[in-house]
Amino acid sequence: MTCLVDLMRPEVGFAALQLLERVGCTVVVPDGQTCCGQPAASAGQRAIAVALAKKAVAELEGYERVVVPSGSCAEHICNGYPQLLADEPAWAMRAQAVAGATRELSQFLAEHAPDFSPAGDFSGSVTYHDSCKGLRGLGIKQQPRELLARLPGLKLEEMPECEECCGFGGAFSVKYGEVSTRIVDRKCESIASVGADVVAGGDLGCLLNIEGRLRRRGDETTRVLHFAEILAGEVAK
Amino acid sequence: MFFQQRAGDKVRNPVLQQALQKARPLFVGKRAKGVAALAEDGLDGERLRDACAEIRNRALADLDVWLSLFEERALASGAEVLWARDGEEAAALVVALARQHGVRKVVKSKSMLSEEMHLNAALAAAGIQPVETDLGEYIVQLAGETPSHIIAPAVHKTLGEVEALFAENHGRPQKTRNSADIPEMTREARGVLREHFLSAEMGVSGANFLIAESGTAALVTNEGNGRMVTTLPPLHVVVTGIEKVIPTLEDFATLMRMLPRSATGQSISNYVSLLTGTRRSGEHDGPQKTVFILVDNGRADLLGSDYQDMLRCIRCGACMNHCPVYFSLGGHAYGWVYPGPMGSVLTPLYTGIENAVDLPQATTGCNQCGSVCPVRIPLPKLMHRLRETQVERGLRPLGERLTFKAWGWLARQPRLYRLFSRIAARYLGWLADPAPDGSRGGRRIRIFGLAPGWTVGRDLPVPPGPTFHERYAARKRV
Numbered sequence: 001m002t003c004l005v006d007l008m009r010p011e012v013g014f015a016a017l018q019l020l021e022r023v024g025c026t027v028v029v030p031d032g033q034t035c036c037g038q039p040a041a042s043a044g045q046r047a048i049a050v051a052l053a054k055k056a057v058a059e060l061e062g063y064e065r066v067v068v069p070s071g072s073c074a075e076h077i078c079n080g081y082p083q084l085l086a087d088e089p090a091w092a093m094r095a096q097a098v099a100g101a102t103r104e105l106s107q108f109l110a111e112h113a114p115d116f117s118p119a120g121d122f123s124g125s126v127t128y129h130d131s132c133k134g135l136r137g138l139g140i141k142q143q144p145r146e147l148l149a150r151l152p153g154l155k156l157e158e159m160p161e162c163e164e165c166c167g168f169g170g171a172f173s174v175k176y177g178e179v180s181t182r183i184v185d186r187k188c189e190s191i192a193s194v195g196a197d198v199v200a201g202g203d204l205g206c207l208l209n210i211e212g213r214l215r216r217r218g219d220e221t222t223r224v225l226h227f228a229e230i231l232a233g234e235v236a237k
Numbered sequence: 238m239f240f241q242q243r244a245g246d247k248v249r250n251p252v253l254q255q256a257l258q259k260a261r262p263l264f265v266g267k268r269a270k271g272v273a274a275l276a277e278d279g280l281d282g283e284r285l286r287d288a289c290a291e292i293r294n295r296a297l298a299d300l301d302v303w304l305s306l307f308e309e310r311a312l313a314s315g316a317e318v319l320w321a322r323d324g325e326e327a328a329a330l331v332v333a334l335a336r337q338h339g340v341r342k343v344v345k346s347k348s349m350l351s352e353e354m355h356l357n358a359a360l361a362a363a364g365i366q367p368v369e370t371d372l373g374e375y376i377v378q379l380a381g382e383t384p385s386h387i388i389a390p391a392v393h394k395t396l397g398e399v400e401a402l403f404a405e406n407h408g409r410p411q412k413t414r415n416s417a418d419i420p421e422m423t424r425e426a427r428g429v430l431r432e433h434f435l436s437a438e439m440g441v442s443g444a445n446f447l448i449a450e451s452g453t454a455a456l457v458t459n460e461g462n463g464r465m466v467t468t469l470p471p472l473h474v475v476v477t478g479i480e481k482v483i484p485t486l487e488d489f490a491t492l493m494r495m496l497p498r499s500a501t502g503q504s505i506s507n508y509v510s511l512l513t514g515t516r517r518s519g520e521h522d523g524p525q526k527t528v529f530i531l532v533d534n535g536r537a538d539l540l541g542s543d544y545q546d547m548l549r550c551i552r553c554g555a556c557m558n559h560c561p562v563y564f565s566l567g568g569h570a571y572g573w574v575y576p577g578p579m580g581s582v583l584t585p586l587y588t589g590i591e592n593a594v595d596l597p598q599a600t601t602g603c604n605q606c607g608s609v610c611p612v613r614i615p616l617p618k619l620m621h622r623l624r625e626t627q628v629e630r631g632l633r634p635l636g637e638r639l640t641f642k643a644w645g646w647l648a649r650q651p652r653l654y655r656l657f658s659r660i661a662a663r664y665l666g667w668l669a670d671p672a673p674d675g676s677r678g679g680r681r682i683r684i685f686g687l688a689p690g691w692t693v694g695r696d697l698p699v700p701p702g703p704t705f706h707e708r709y710a711a712r713k714r715v
C-alpha cells in the first residue's frame with residue numbers, strides 16, 4: 001500500500017483490495033511495509049533509497065504477485081530497484097524477481113482477469129489523466145480506460161493533452177510551488193474544456209495535486225478519483 | 238544562480254506567459270506531425286532514433302580519431318583549423334582573427350557556442366560590431382537580451398514587443414500589428430540586415446555537424462541568412478564544440494531525417510549548406526579564408542563520465558518544447574546559454590555542479606523530454622545522477638538532508654512509522670479549514686506551514702482520519 005493512500009485516501013486501498021478479491025486473489029498487506037523509497041531515490045539520496053529498496057524487496061519477495069495502486073510506486077519497484085541494487089549481485093537478483101512480479105493495479109487486472117466486469121453503477125462522464133511514471137515508465141495507457149469503459153453508464157471523455165504532466169513531481173510541487181501551480185493550471189483548463197464529472201487517474205500524488213488546484217480555482221463540483229474507487233463501485237453519485 | 242526566484246518572476250509575467258502559451262502547441266504539434274510523416278517514406282521513427290543515437294555514440298567513442306580526420310581533411314580543402322580549450326580562448330582567437338584582417342563588422346548566424354564564449358561582448362570590447370542575423374537572434378540583440386531557446390531565440394517575445402523594438406531601432410513610428418503583418422516585419426528586418434551582409438568583413442557561424450571524411454561544416458537553417466554569413470564576407474569563421482563531429486556524409490543524411498523534424502516538424506529545412514574549404518579559382522562566391530575554431534569548454538571532461546550520453550545532443554530543442562517546466566518559465570529562468578532539460582544537464586556540467594544546484598531539481602521527472610529526444614539521451618536519468626552527485630558532495634540544504642535522514646530512519650521502523658502516519662493524519666485533519674457550519678472537520682487545508690509551496694496555489698485535501706493500515710488492522714481483528 002502506498003504512503004499517500006495510507007495517509008490521504010485509505011478508500012483507494014480498500015477499493016483495490018475489493019477489486020483484487022473479486023477476481024479471486026488472496027490479498028495480504030504486509031505488516032512491516034512502509035515507504036518504497038521513491039522520494040529518496042528521486043532526490044538523489046541513494047544510500048537511503050538503497051536501504052529502503054532492500055527492506056521492501058525482503059518483505060515482498062515471498063508473494064506470487066505484488067500489486068500496487070500507483071503507477072509511480074510500481075514504476076520505482078519495477079525500474080528503480082534493479083538499478084539501485086545493481087551493484088550487489090545477490091540483491092540485484094532478488095530485486096529483479098520482485099520487479100518481475102510487480103504490477104500496477106490496472107496492469108494486473110488487465111493481465112490476470114481480462115474478462116473482469118466491475119460492479120459499480122456509475123453514471124456520468126470521466127476524463128482520464130495519464131500519470132507520467134505509469135505512462136512513460138510502465139506503458140500504462142489503455143488498461144485503466146478499458147476497465148472503466150466496462151462500467152455501464154460511464155462515458156469516457158478524453159481531455160486534450162491527457163499525457164501532459166500535471167506538475168506534481170513529488171517534491172517539485174513543494175519546492176517550486178508557483179511553477180507547479182502554473183503547470184497544473186493547464187491541466188485544470190484541459191479538464192474544464194471537456195466538462196467531465198470526474199477526473200480519474202492511477203496516482204494519488206497527481207490526483208491530490210489536481211484536486212487541490214481545482215478547488216483553489218473554485219471548482220467544487222468536478223470529482224477527482226482513483227480509478228479503483230470507480231471500479232469498486234464505492235462512489236456514490 | 239537564483240533559479241527559484243527567477244522562476245517566480247517568470248510565472249508571474251503575463252506578457253511572457255502569453256508568448257509561451259502561444260508557442261508551445263505549435264512546437265509540439267509540428268514535431269508530432271513531422272515524426273508521423275516518416276511513415277510516408279517507409280521509415281520507422283523509433284528505429285531511426287536508434288540509428289541517430291548510434292551514429293552519435295560512434296563519433297563519441299573515437300572522438301579524437303574523427304577530430305583529427307576532420308582536421309586533416311579541412312586543411313586539405315584549404316581551411317584553417319584552430320583549437321580552443323575554453324570559451325575565453327575561443328573568443329580571443331576570433332578577436333585576433335578580426336584584428337589581423339582589419340575587420341570592423343562581423344555578421345553572425347547559428348551559433349549557441351558563441352553565447353558560451355560571450356563572443357558579442359568580446360568583439361564589442363575590441364571595437365568590432367557584431368550583428369546577429371538569424372531573425373530571432375536579431376530581435377534578441379536589439380533588446381539587449383540573450384536567446385531564451387536554442388532554435389527559437391525570441392520565443393519569449395510577443396508580436397507587440399517585437400514591433401516596439403523594430404519601431405525604435407528602425408527609426409519609424411510604432412504601428413499596431415497583428416500576425417498577418419509578420420511577413421512585412423520580416424521584410425523590414427531583412428532590409429536592415431542586407432546592408433550588414435554587404436558591409437561585414439567577417440562572418441561567424443556555428444555548424445550543426447562537422448563531417449570528418451570531407452572536412453565539411455554542415456549548416457541547417459530556414460532563413461537563408463546562414464548562406465549570406467558564410468559566403469559573402471571574405472573571412473568565414475566557424476565556431477563549434479568538439480562533440481559536433483560525425484564520421485561520414487551518410488551519417489549526416491541519417492541525422493538530417495531526424496533533426497529538422499524534431500526541431501520544427503519539417504521533413505527538411507529550407508537551407509542545408511555543406512561548406513567545404515574556401516573559394517576556389519574560377520568560383521564567384523565563397524570566403525577567401527575559412528577558419529574552424531574547435532572548442533572544448535568542458536566537453537572533453539564528459540567523455541567516459543556518467544554524462545557522456547549528453548554529448549550526443551544535436552541541439553534540436555525538442556526536449557524544451559515538450560517540457561512543462563520550460564514552457565512555464567521560458568529559457569531565461571535557467572540562467573545560462575542552454576535552457577530546458579538539456580540545459581539543466583549541460584549548465585551544471587559546464588559551469589560547475591555547485592554553480593547550478595537548482596537546475597537538476599527543476600524537473601517534475603515526467604520524462605516527456607526523454608521520450609522525444611531524437612538521439613535518445615536519457616535526460617531525466619542524467620538530471621537524477623546530478624542530484625545524486627549533489628548529495629554526495631554535500632550540496633543540498635541542511636533541512637533537506639535532515640528530513641531525508643529522519644524519513645529514511647523512520648521508514649525502517651514500521652511500528653513508529655505507523656504511529657507517525659496516524660499522528661500526521663490527525664494533525665492534518667486538525668489543520669483543516671472549518672466546515673461551512675463552523676465545526677471542525679472541513680475538507681481542505683488552505684495554508685500548510687510545513688510545505689508552504691504546496692498551498693501557494695492549491696488546497697491540500699484533508700485525510701479522512703484513520704489511516705489505511707489502522708483500518709486494515711481493525712478489519713483483520715474483527
